[in-house]
Amino acid sequence: MTPLRKNLLIITVLLAAVMELIDATIVNVALSHMSGNLGATIEDTSWVVTSYSIANVIIIPITSFLTAKFGRRNYYITSILIFTICSVMCGSANDIWTLVFFRFVQGLGGGALLSVSQAVIFEQFPREKQATAGAIFGIGVFIGPTIGPTLGGYIVDHYSWPWIFFVNVPVGIMAIISCYKLLTEPPIKPVAKKIDWTGIMLLAIGIGTLQTVLERGETEDWFATAYIAWFTVISIVTLTAFVIWDLKISNPVVDLSVLRSKTLSIAAVLTFITGVGLYSSIFVTPVIAQRLLGYTPLQTGLMMLPGALLAVLALVFSGKIMQRGVSPVFIVAAGYISFIYFNWHMAHMSLDASDTYISTTLIFRSVGMAFLAVPLTTLAVSSLEPKDIPQGAALNNMMRQLGGSFGIAVINTYYTRRTAVHRSDLVSNITIENPQVAERINNGINYFMSKGAGFFEAKAQAIGLLNAQVVKQTSMLSYLDAFFFLGSLFVLTMPLLLFVRTKKRLAASVVIPDH
Known part of the structure; x- marks a missing residue:
């Protein structure tokens, strides 16, 4: 060619x-x-x-x-x-x-x-x-x-x-x-x-029902909804049956025996967490920017653009240094540290944060994710025989997708629960005896009356305005907690890198065929 x-x-x-x-x-x-x-x-x-x-x-x-x-x-x-x-x-x-x-x-x-x-x-x-x-x-x-x-x-x-x-x-x-x-x-x-129809059927039902639970669980109030409860049971039963079937036959549709490789197993866990971080952060950040800070979709995209451009350079850089013999473990560690810093910084943001603050912080997210993309793929297949690389890479890709769905589901659940906690904390301080609250309501009443509203209408509007501010602050605090939670996941799983052993000039020896 x-x-x-x-x-x-x-x-x-x-x-x-x-x-x-x-x-x-x-x-x-x-x-x-x-x-x-x-x-x-x-x-x-x-x-x-x-x-x-x-x-x-x-x-x-x-x-x-x-x-x-x-x-x-x-x-x-x-x-x-x-x-x-x-x-x-x-x-x-x-x-x-x-x-x-x-x-x-x-x-x-x-x-x-x-x-x-x-x-x-x-x-x-x-x-x-x-x-x-x-x-x-x-x-x-x-x-x-x-x-x-x-x-x-x-x-x-x-x-x-x-x-x-x-x-x-x-x-x-x-x-x-x-x-x-x-x-x-x-x-x-x-x-x-030979076509493993049984394995395909069990995998499709198991993954399909599990993915549905992860995607729809929070919206449907989890196990309070009958089909979510049933789908959970079905996914557990069919995926367990799939594992047993897969390890029993000679030509399974997905060869789970490759997970005997410690390096692949560790890489799969790290890839799962990376999927959680990648998709959850890209889900939460635009929500904060558009719903709480008042950005348009286009403004949000422009705010994320510097990080995306630098990520391209980071991806190329990570490939180059791996080609020169730098262990992917060190690059993954650098990516984890960068993403942890991003979450820590975002967890300390306020409603007064400027677009420059957020855009600069997003650079650490982008670079961190870029440093994880290539090295984790390399680690996943590095210890496998050539014949096992397709299955190993396919499993690793699936873990990233599942991590994304799992992450968004967990973040939504975590956000909802933290919202209830923060609202309770904030509302407990909003009483008519609080002079600051009374002053704010009176200012609101005077403002709306100056616009032609009657006293009772102005009072209702002033209280509604105060409630809207509470909702906005509650949402912000809950999303900040979500960033802290994401960062904690990366901190807890980062020590797994200590158990990975790689060969010198690993990157040069890995070829990934169809998977």
Whole structure:
């Protein structure tokens, strides 16, 4: 393959991966518009997000099997085609459940775009430059979820919500044409095994119900809702059965035996926590900026832009120093420290925080996540035999996705509970005997009466204004607690790095094929 064709292929598959990652988060800012336009409740509309995540997590572990069964080129192009067609169908949906259905199918197509794209990019680089390949792929993994909400906000503000799906169509068509011309089968073609239908069924049901519990548990008040309780039981039973079945047969759809590698097991835990931090922080930060500080979606995106740009440089830098023999353990440690500092700094923020303060702090988040992207992927497969690398990498990718869903669910629950605590603390100090409270209410009454309101109406408005301030302060304190909680998770898991042993010049020896 000529250098031009190789570069075009890298750009194509990277754009496809970024398209998939953007689509995982782009709809978040459009949910209220979808709800009103389609005549659905916000709870029903949130299934647009949930269904996509469920499909993604189901398909990722079996991508290696599907690639071997149908051929990488056929499977990848078909996945892009499914993703693109479903983008059109999602944008054209006239009711909420049609949208949810096509969003689920879109997630099934999107699962291959991430994992197969990674394999293709790694193949285009010699062994001594595998870390650079990882950095290039890491750019897409990191940038996609970061710019998704901002892009979605811009589209919704200037056009309409269906266009968050329609924008995928030209990218998808170009990717299909380019892959048809450029993409080939891998040098070492995986052997298609006998189809493990039992394993696929148990995994799909187990992961699907677990993901539903994680995504919908807080909204549905957890086990107070019957289907959440039943789905919890089903996920426990089917995933336990899956593990037993997987370890029993000779050709499982997902080979869990690779977790006997201590390095992979530790990397999977760290990747899970990284997923918690990546998706939870990108969920909480825009909420604070837009709901509490009054930023527009575009302003929020611009505030996050410096960190995103520096993250690209950090990704390339981490790949380069790994290529020169620096242990990925040290880079992961640096990433953890940077992300811990980000959470500590955000946990001390106030409602008076400037955009410069937040933007500067977000740089530590971005750099921290960038330092974790490539080294953790390298660690995950470093101790595996070549034949086991696809399964190891697939499991590691699944852990990041599960970490993201788990993190958002836990943060929402934690936020709700801390909100109750902080509101109780604040309200206990708001009594008519408190001179500051009395003064604020009297000032409010005088202000609203000067605008033409009667005494009782002005008093009600003054009390309402005071309550709105309490709600705002309560929300802020609860989100700050959430940042402290995230930082604590990273502090508690960072010592696991002490148990990792790597070989010298590890990065140069790791090749990641289809997974």
